[in-house]
Amino acid sequence: MEDELILKNIERHIHLEKEEVNLFYSLLTSRSLKKKAYLLRQGEVCKTENFIVKGCLRMYTIDEAGLEHIVMFAVEGWWASDLFSFFTGAASDYYIDALEDTELLQISKPDLELLYERVPKFERFFRILLQNAFIAQQRRINQNLSFTAEQRYLDFITKYPQLEQRIPQKQVAAYLGFTPVFLSMLRKKLSRQ
Amino acid sequence: MEDELILKNIERHIHLEKEEVNLFYSLLTSRSLKKKAYLLRQGEVCKTENFIVKGCLRMYTIDEAGLEHIVMFAVEGWWASDLFSFFTGAASDYYIDALEDTELLQISKPDLELLYERVPKFERFFRILLQNAFIAQQRRINQNLSFTAEQRYLDFITKYPQLEQRIPQKQVAAYLGFTPVFLSMLRKKLSRQ
């Protein structure tokens, strides 16, 4: 089943009884997104936490010049949502859309709160999720400060293995913070050595 | 009293009874750091959450080339610590030191856990703290991608008002991700217009 992936993901951090698993499953909604379909748009409130069963999402902004800047990618086994908007109920600054046909499992905020009440250890799990997201961001800030474009690209390849093969290169450039043209030059240079 | 600042900070998010305040105060330790003194070094575990009563700290890394890159500043009324190391018990990648003589209020992890047990709503407060730190980081990643150096500098001035007057300019440059020389040129250019 598809559900196995999400269960494995959760049981890396907390152990669940069979009934607790059943309750959790009963609160999940599955959803499909076609490639290019939006899960969230700027100005909307992010109402769900989304676990990716299959496919790939990106979260991004559009700057004044109309350029897209990608804050995160999420593939199978990852959670994707604007946690800020989800937690606070504020309008999101971000878009989230699908780079491939994608299947999700979603849990809404009221259902999550119900879950916390019935199975408090889920609170622990979602706190760990936030912590991990925090750490990943801190790492990225630091790398943007201390790495060259080339180092960032090489790090990207190892951090998101295979992803480069699945998505357009211009998306990689929009994540790394330089132009597609420059990425193309970089790749050429690296392939020569 | 110095304690008023930390109480105000907390009561922005949760309301406390007198006894709860007293318990909280009893778990705080105050500490002074002379300018240039370290609160945390790379490789150490961050054992406390630190509230700044007076002064200024910075959290930074040193890259292979020996350059310092500042991940955050923290002034009066802010919390500073390596949350990752604090939560997980892992060795920190960061240094934290004082840019001015600084006075802190500290709470250790065991005491924080005691506090959570006795006054569960503190759990809420520290979760909000993590959320806010998360949001601030997300904003910074996005700005590093979509803003020019000049925009980032102007944004810095409004986000950390007066801080530029308190610390050496080279620290500002190490935060913004460019050289002190370039910052000097930027300031000259901006003062002319």
Add this chain to the structure above:
DNA sequence: ATAATTTCTTCAACCAGTTTAATTTTTTTG
């Protein structure tokens, strides 16, 4: 106070990454 150290400024040469635009390759669509 004076000396020593750190920080800031200025300038010129330089380099990493951008821009624009033309061409080719790949992917998507009917």
Add this chain to the structure above:
DNA sequence: CAAAAAAATTAAACTGGTTGAAGAAATTAT
């Protein structure tokens, strides 16, 4: 499978930000 659209490559001119070096200003230590 053909046509259209999107993405990738290449090259040349350009710009934002760096480097190194030298002097001036400010801070710190004695």
